[in-house]
Amino acid sequence: MAHLTADQLIDIAEGAELPSSASHLQTCDTCRDQLAALRATMSVVAGIEVPEPSPLFWDHLSARVRDAVEADHPSPSSMPGGHRSVARAKLWSGAWAWIGAHPVWLPALGVLVAAVSLVMTMRQPSIVPAPAPSVAAIPESSNDLSAVADDPSLSLVADLAVDLDWESAREAGFTIHVGVDDDAVNQLTDDERRELRRLLQGELSRARRGA
Amino acid sequence: MVTEELEERQHVDTRSDSPADRLLKDERAARVRVAIGQLPRKQRATLILRMYHEMSHQEIADVLGSSVGAVKANFFHALANLKRQLGDQVF
Numbered sequence: 458m459a460h461l462t463a464d465q466l467i468d469i470a471e472g473a474e475l476p477s478s479a480s481h482l483q484t485c486d487t488c489r490d491q492l493a494a495l496r497a498t499m500s501v502v503a504g505i506e507v508p509e510p511s512p513l514f515w516d517h518l519s520a521r522v523r524d525a526v527e528a529d530h531p532s533p534s535s536m537p538g539g540h541r542s543v544a545r546a547k548l549w550s551g552a553w554a555w556i557g558a559h560p561v562w563l564p565a566l567g568v569l570v571a572a573v574s575l576v577m578t579m580r581q582p583s584i585v586p587a588p589a590p591s592v593a594a595i596p597e598s599s600n601d602l603s604a605v606a607d608d609p610s611l612s613l614v615a616d617l618a619v620d621l622d623w624e625s626a627r628e629a630g631f632t633i634h635v636g637v638d639d640d641a642v643n644q645l646t647d648d649e650r651r652e653l654r655r656l657l658q659g660e661l662s663r664a665r666r667g668a
Numbered sequence: 669m670v671t672e673e674l675e676e677r678q679h680v681d682t683r684s685d686s687p688a689d690r691l692l693k694d695e696r697a698a699r700v701r702v703a704i705g706q707l708p709r710k711q712r713a714t715l716i717l718r719m720y721h722e723m724s725h726q727e728i729a730d731v732l733g734s735s736v737g738a739v740k741a742n743f744f745h746a747l748a749n750l751k752r753q754l755g756d757q758v759f
Contacts (some may be wrong), residue, residue, distance in 0.1 A: 463744035464737060498747040501754070502704070502719050505697040 461488045470495040703753040711746035714739055 465478050470492055482489050704712060717723045725736045
């Protein structure tokens with residue numbers, strides 16, 4: 458005599474009516490005992506309280522779902538370099554928020570920004586030291602880039618330096634040394650310093666408003 | 669019948685339980701939870717999804733990437749293992 462299968466026993470234990478199995482159960486003690494044990498265990502399991510998961514569980518669950526959706530449909534932030542852009546944006550927003558909360562550090566930050574900007578400008582490999590005023594006439598408006606591009610002296614220098622890489626420039630004596638930013642600030646005229654301060658303050662207050 | 673007795677016990681108003689009864693009930697529930705936690709992973713998942721999330725066999729099969737037959741077999745073995753682990757402690 459073939460006993461009931463696990464499938465059949467589970468179906469019956471869960472309330473399904475299987476006429477073909479009913480006649481077997483009437484005559485088979487083994488299957489009847491198994492069925493009773495299944496029902497008893499189900500009753501015990503159903504009787505215990507299941508604690509609600511913590512709110513963190515749902516946060517993590519939604520994060521996992523979001524990751525899964527993201528994996529199926531990559532957003533721009535998941536593209537190569539995208540995470541870096543997002544991280545950079547977060548860094549900046551955090552920095553501006555910090556600045557907004559600690560205005561006492563603004564003057565120090567202003568000096569730091571000026572120094573870093575000057576160093577960055579002077580470390581650009583493609584920038585060739587400007588010729589002396591006696592060689593190249595300085596354009597009247599420093600914001601007019603077309604005037605710079607059209608300047609024949611600068612074009613000559615640019616043509617001569619087109620194959621010059623940074624290593625060669627350094628070997629030729631164009632070096633950046635420690636404290637060059639201080640020197641650069643010291644060399645600014647009073648008007649240039651005032652203008653630099655005005656620009657920095659404008660940028661910082663715009664950033665504060667944005668934060 | 670044992671099953672009927674257990675089912676009746678589940679519907680008893682627990683507010684009238686004595687502290688000793690509540691303590692025993694809590695202890696029994698803790699033992700069941702421990703036993704469920706010791707089941708093999710697929711059996712445990714099947715039992716939890718079926719008993720506490722009331723998912724159908726087909727839904728569980730979809731979630732676990734198996735067949736309905738395998739889900740029923742896992743559920744059967746989960747209950748049998750629980751019965752063996754708990755023994756007479758809770759029955």
